[in-house]
Amino acid sequence: MSDCIFCKIVDGGIPCDKVFEDDDILAFKDLYPQRPVHLLVIPKKHITSLATATADDVLVLGKMLAKANEIATAQGSPEGFRVIINTGRVGNQEVPHLHMHIVGGQDPVGPMLKRL
Ligand code: 5GP
Ligand code: ZN
Numbered sequence: 001m002s003d004c005i006f007c008k009i010v011d012g013g014i015p016c017d018k019v020f021e022d023d024d025i026l027a028f029k030d031l032y033p034q035r036p037v038h039l040l041v042i043p044k045k046h047i048t049s050l051a052t053a054t055a056d057d058v059l060v061l062g063k064m065l066a067k068a069n070e071i072a073t074a075q076g077s078p079e080g081f082r083v084i085i086n087t088g089r090v091g092n093q094e095v096p097h098l099h100m101h102i103v104g105g106q107d108p109v110g111p112m113l114k115r116l
Pocket of ligand 2: 002004005006007008045046047096097
């Protein structure tokens, strides 16, 4: 079995607080929320990161974006939100299964990046 924690969440081996799923994607609450609404949207298929995604992944990546507003609205951020996809070492990606953060539920959600 894969060591990937998000693959284990997809398989049900690790529990999650699920908020949406269809055949291709799963959305659940982040375990350590950084805003009142903090969700993760992942492809059910293992894709390590945006750096390894290919043309075969276009549909699932599009679906993740296309569903974001519906998911954010249902979870309490109907007036907007931010999506973040940390990628690779430079992007501080901690979990090596592609995931899109949806953060919101706070008006405004905060500055895009901390100034260096
Ligand atoms: P990254 O830094 O890779 O973009 O984000 C990984 C996110 O996954 C973090 O926000 C972290 O809180 C969340 N996370 C890590 N392990 C788990 C887990 O087992 N369950 C859930 N729901 N979230 C997790
Ligand atoms: Zn995985």
